[in-house]
Amino acid sequence: MKAWNWLRRHAIAILGGLVVVYMLVPIAVIFFFSFNDPTGRYNFNWVGFTTEHWGNAFGIPELNEALVTSLKLALLATLISTVIGTLMALALVRHEFRGRRLSNFLIVIPMATPEIVIGSALLSFFLLLGSPGLGFETLLIAHVMFCISFVVVVVRSRLIGFDRRLEEAARDLGANSFQTFRLVTLPLIMPGIFGGAMLAFALSIDDFVISNFNSGTTVTFPLYIFGAAQRGIPVEVNVIAMILFFVTATAMGVATWQQRRAEKMAGVRPDQEETAPVPGPAAPASA
Amino acid sequence: MTAVRRRLAPYFLLGPGTIWLVLFFVVPLYYLGKLSLESGVLGGFEFSWHWANYKDALSLYDTQFVRSFVYAGAATILALLLAYPLAYTIAFKAGRWRNLMLFAVIAPFFTTYLIRTLAWETILSDQSPVVSVLQFVGVVPADGHVLATAPAVIAGLTYNFLPFMVLPIYASLERLDVRLIEAAQDLYASSRQAFVRVTLPLSAPGIVAGTLLTFIPASGDYVNAQFLGSAGNQMIGNVIQSLYLKQTDYPSAAALSFVLMALILIIVLVYIKFSGTEALMGEEAR
Numbered sequence: 239m240k241a242w243n244w245l246r247r248h249a250i251a252i253l254g255g256l257v258v259v260y261m262l263v264p265i266a267v268i269f270f271f272s273f274n275d276p277t278g279r280y281n282f283n284w285v286g287f288t289t290e291h292w293g294n295a296f297g298i299p300e301l302n303e304a305l306v307t308s309l310k311l312a313l314l315a316t317l318i319s320t321v322i323g324t325l326m327a328l329a330l331v332r333h334e335f336r337g338r339r340l341s342n343f344l345i346v347i348p349m350a351t352p353e354i355v356i357g358s359a360l361l362s363f364f365l366l367l368g369s370p371g372l373g374f375e376t377l378l379i380a381h382v383m384f385c386i387s388f389v390v391v392v393v394r395s396r397l398i399g400f401d402r403r404l405e406e407a408a409r410d411l412g413a414n415s416f417q418t419f420r421l422v423t424l425p426l427i428m429p430g431i432f433g434g435a436m437l438a439f440a441l442s443i444d445d446f447v448i449s450n451f452n453s454g455t456t457v458t459f460p461l462y463i464f465g466a467a468q469r470g471i472p473v474e475v476n477v478i479a480m481i482l483f484f485v486t487a488t489a490m491g492v493a494t495w496q497q498r499r500a501e502k503m504a505g506v507r508p509d510q511e512e513t514a515p516v517p518g519p520a521a522p523a524s525a
Numbered sequence: 526m527t528a529v530r531r532r533l534a535p536y537f538l539l540g541p542g543t544i545w546l547v548l549f550f551v552v553p554l555y556y557l558g559k560l561s562l563e564s565g566v567l568g569g570f571e572f573s574w575h576w577a578n579y580k581d582a583l584s585l586y587d588t589q590f591v592r593s594f595v596y597a598g599a600a601t602i603l604a605l606l607l608a609y610p611l612a613y614t615i616a617f618k619a620g621r622w623r624n625l626m627l628f629a630v631i632a633p634f635f636t637t638y639l640i641r642t643l644a645w646e647t648i649l650s651d652q653s654p655v656v657s658v659l660q661f662v663g664v665v666p667a668d669g670h671v672l673a674t675a676p677a678v679i680a681g682l683t684y685n686f687l688p689f690m691v692l693p694i695y696a697s698l699e700r701l702d703v704r705l706i707e708a709a710q711d712l713y714a715s716s717r718q719a720f721v722r723v724t725l726p727l728s729a730p731g732i733v734a735g736t737l738l739t740f741i742p743a744s745g746d747y748v749n750a751q752f753l754g755s756a757g758n759q760m761i762g763n764v765i766q767s768l769y770l771k772q773t774d775y776p777s778a779a780a781l782s783f784v785l786m787a788l789i790l791i792i793v794l795v796y797i798k799f800s801g802t803e804a805l806m807g808e809e810a811r
Contacts, residue, residue: 254614257607258629261687264644265636271647282647322542329538341539344546350737350793351786352745354762355557356550358769358782362560363553365775383549386542444638446748447762451769463639467752471643479640486635487628494624 265483272476291473295481298474304462305478311374311458312442315381320435322382323389324427330390331397349387356384357451364452372454380452381442388441389434396430429497436493440486554786561779570776578780586764586781593760593785596675597744600682601690604739605732607683608690612731615691616698630691638685642752645681646672649753673755681749689738697731698724737796741789761785 245252275288296302330341348356360380364372404426408418446460453461463475564575583590615626633641648655649671659665671677701724709719747762754760761781768778 250610251614251618253610254618254626257611257687258626260607260684261629261633264641264648264684265632267644267647268636268640271644282650283652322545325538325540326542329535333535333538335532335535341543344543344551347790347793348546348550350741350789352741352762352789354745354747354765355782355786355789356553358765358778359553359557360549361769362775362779363549363556366556366560379549383545386545390542440634444634446639447746450766460637460639463637463643467639467643475640479636482637483632483635487632490628490631490635 268476268483269480272473272480274473274476276473291477295474295477298472300457301462301472301474301478304457304459307374307456308443308459311377311381312439314378315385315442316435316438318378319382319385319389319438320431323386323434323438324393324431326386327390327393327397331394331400345387345390348384349391353384353445353447356380357448360448361451372452373456376452376454377449377456377458380448381445384445384448385438385441388437392434392437393427393430396427396433400426429493429500432493432497436490443482557779557786558783560775561783563776575776578776579784582777582780583784585777586761589759589761589764590784592758593744593762594788596679596682596750596758596760597740597746599679600686600743601736601740603679603683604687604690605736608687608694608735609732612691612694612698615695616701627695630688630695633685633688639748641685642681642748645677645684646752649677649680672753673758675754675758677753678749678758678760681753682743682746685746685749686739686743689742690735693734693738694728694731697728697734701727733796737793741793744789745785 271284272291273287273289274284275286275290276283277285326341326345329335330338330345357380360376360383361372364376400423405418405422408422409415413421444460445458446464449458449461450464457465459478463471466472466475559572560570561578562575563570563572564578611626611630615623615630619626647653650656651670651672656665656671659671660667660669665671705727706719706723709723710716714722744760745762747760747766750758750760750763765778765781765785768774768781
């Protein structure tokens, strides 16, 4: 009876916990099978434990090449889409102007379009245009295109909570508009920009559907996996997937920690008063 | 002078992005539409208002169209049923586990989409312990398979798009003013009533956004059907992909893409009319 009551009271939390497990199971499978020692070409059944493939992580030239292409593509796409997207977010949050609704619509619609439609539309476009031929350039164009909207959404959510009096204070203290932007605005919205950039990078490096339409003979990491899936995927793919997992997870953790520390130090988010008060003599005794 | 500069400033800021999106999203959609009305064979396509492409494509592939929406709909409902308790737990019950649980939700994004789907292929294969358990419990017949069936494809879709459902719902629950729930309880609402009449309506924007963000990519997906389904589980994405990249029947493929886009656009517009763009853009109404 007691156990039943306990179960009833915690039913939602238990269900939530089970869903978390469900989310993590495939990742665990990828991890365990990176230590598998398959006899044939297919890494589907557990055969035996070996660390051989971790030692040989970068031993497959085509895989390395695909990985380097993916990293280059993701870095460039992130850089371009973050700059463009941040400018758009600034315009949308800070200015009233004609065409605002249309701009919002133009930004939302790509996110609401299935990837296969974006991919096939771009392919039609590039085919009818004739040049540039499909390859790294067309991939870059496509990746920047689908990253922009996501960057705008992340950066603008950060800008909406922005206390503009901080900029006015800078102006009052004699800063010109460029100095104000560089020394006040930019550092304060940096976490948002960084978040947008992380999302763009993750979307780009993981993209398969749109890339599959516009890659020509260029091979990215996901495209390599897709090609290899027909003839058996080498265990090294699991190893590299796990390496990427650990690197991105660590970067994410550090970024979150940095952001929280910065926020604590600056105390710039008055909407979160319930978090720890700002330390030091500058903190008001009561707000 | 400064007034003019201020008036023009937003257009300069918007310029590069707008140009990029118009040139590489709107214009390609126009070309997609144009291509869908062309006739002829590869190398000699000609624009001829060939509406028959639409008629032929739709009558040939209506099964796959319907199947895509059924699978995507099922996956969306399942994702909602899984995501709501999780988002609720993270927002109200997790305490110091909150960040760890949030991390678990986005962790799949750190591994490649294709590899995650292939991991499901391993999990659902005939030799896997999961399938043995399902057979033992009697959900699956003793000699039955899970892989290469419709439930496998739906399970894959549900898994792959679940984070897109969890995050918006979590965001709307986290913003929710807990005092409103307390007020309901003070006014003698049972916890069930408080949930149905306060919490649930206030988290509606998150549910709307999550539903769209799950349904749209799921209906156009072909990776799950390719790896977890059989020839009998092909979705419209598989057809478009194969017509484009294998059979080079561009006009038919373009027609199918265009119909998919149009159907989704209708769904989105209905949703936006009903809830505003704010939900999708993650911003509060202003």
